[in-house]
Amino acid sequence: MEYSPARPPSPVRSKVFAACVMLSLWVYMLYCCAGYCSTAPGFAAGRVADYLDPPVKTSSRDLLNNENEEWDDARAEDATPPGSVNGTGTESKKLPRAIIIGVKKGGTRALLEFLRVHPDIRAVGAEPHFFDRNYDKGLEWYRDLMPKTLEGQITMEKTPSYFVTKEVPARIYTMSKATKLIVVVRDPVTRAISDYTQTRSKKPDIPSFESLTFKNRTLDLIDTTWSALQIGMYARHLERWLQFFPMEQILFVSGEGLISDPAGEMARVQDFLGLRRVVTQKHFHFNPAKGFPCLKRPEGNSKPHCLGKTKGRTHPNIEARVVQSLRNFYRPYNKKFYRMTGHDFGWDSQPDGE
Numbered sequence: 001m002e003y004s005p006a007r008p009p010s011p012v013r014s015k016v017f018a019a020c021v022m023l024s025l026w027v028y029m030l031y032c033c034a035g036y037c038s039t040a041p042g043f044a045a046g047r048v049a050d051y052l053d054p055p056v057k058t059s060s061r062d063l064l065n066n067e068n069e070e071w072d073d074a075r076a077e078d079a080t081p082p083g084s085v086n087g088t089g090t091e092s093k094k095l096p097r098a099i100i101i102g103v104k105k106g107g108t109r110a111l112l113e114f115l116r117v118h119p120d121i122r123a124v125g126a127e128p129h130f131f132d133r134n135y136d137k138g139l140e141w142y143r144d145l146m147p148k149t150l151e152g153q154i155t156m157e158k159t160p161s162y163f164v165t166k167e168v169p170a171r172i173y174t175m176s177k178a179t180k181l182i183v184v185v186r187d188p189v190t191r192a193i194s195d196y197t198q199t200r201s202k203k204p205d206i207p208s209f210e211s212l213t214f215k216n217r218t219l220d221l222i223d224t225t226w227s228a229l230q231i232g233m234y235a236r237h238l239e240r241w242l243q244f245f246p247m248e249q250i251l252f253v254s255g256e257g258l259i260s261d262p263a264g265e266m267a268r269v270q271d272f273l274g275l276r277r278v279v280t281q282k283h284f285h286f287n288p289a290k291g292f293p294c295l296k297r298p299e300g301n302s303k304p305h306c307l308g309k310t311k312g313r314t315h316p317n318i319e320a321r322v323v324q325s326l327r328n329f330y331r332p333y334n335k336k337f338y339r340m341t342g343h344d345f346g347w348d349s350q351p352d353g354e
């Protein structure tokens, strides 16, 4: 009957109770100051991914660039990468210093997973869509999505729709004009087919690729308002970014290169971010049966993650004539893009009809 609700609380008892609460809070604060909070299970401050997931899941999935489902699963286990929390130094959430801004179906998920092997990179797993869809929530909302970092670590996120969204360059510039930008690009024709294939796998009754491609097939008139085609006009999008950022602040990563030479491509990325070259050849092994590289996880106990799990999705058979029309359509945009970036990505020397 000690704690019978009928009995009015004695002043002494509530004072003791208050003291206990204060003491618990004190212990918890000390515990946090010592830096254990973020690693202890059960404390709310812990896993960023846990409270990041709900807002992202409510957004429509069609803009998500899920290159590979297996890697999407992998990100959940990654809330606290190895080697970053030591109890020394103070961790805090910071706005991203580098952002992967595009492009959808270019290989952005692969690049982010490769980068997360680096101990000096901390990245949000899901796509925040802050600068396009959630901008009105404010920078503090955005910062709160970020993982905690120590001094010297780089906070990153990726949202592939940023590259093609008109308002985004000015908004990122407003946050920080020193933000480093990374764009993974890929042959726009293959990208468009891959984009269409992903959409069709969710909505099987969409019109054929051919009928969406042409405004008037007889006139060979391409429908440039179709987003699957618009995204690949890289030169046009890049012009908008160059009104705010100098070329040196934008790195273009070859999506094809991430598959054929991941270590080489990662060397460029790490140099661009001013990082030691930690992610190297030894992190990758090539799976000849699949034709794709696999990432060896340093933890060792988990299975290697391979690119290309969903790339095996059968692409619809696109008529060679349609592919040729698209190659002709993109050629001037590609040429211009090569000139602007000073790099020939080789898309126009590929055989047709892949």
Ligand SMILES: *[C@@H]1O[C@H](CO)[C@@H](O)[C@H](O)[C@H]1NC(C)=O
Residues within 6 Å of the ligand: 086, 088
């Ligand atoms: C973290 O701790 C490990 C082992 O205790 C040590 O080898 C490493 O140098 C520490 N790293 C930092 C950044 O303090």
Ligand SMILES: *[C@@H]1O[C@H](CO)[C@@H](O)[C@H](O)[C@H]1NC(C)=O
Residues within 6 Å of the ligand: 215, 216, 217, 218, 219
């Ligand atoms: C396509 O263009 C041709 C030639 O101008 C015209 O005869 C035809 O009606 C057009 N087709 C469509 C679907 O607009």
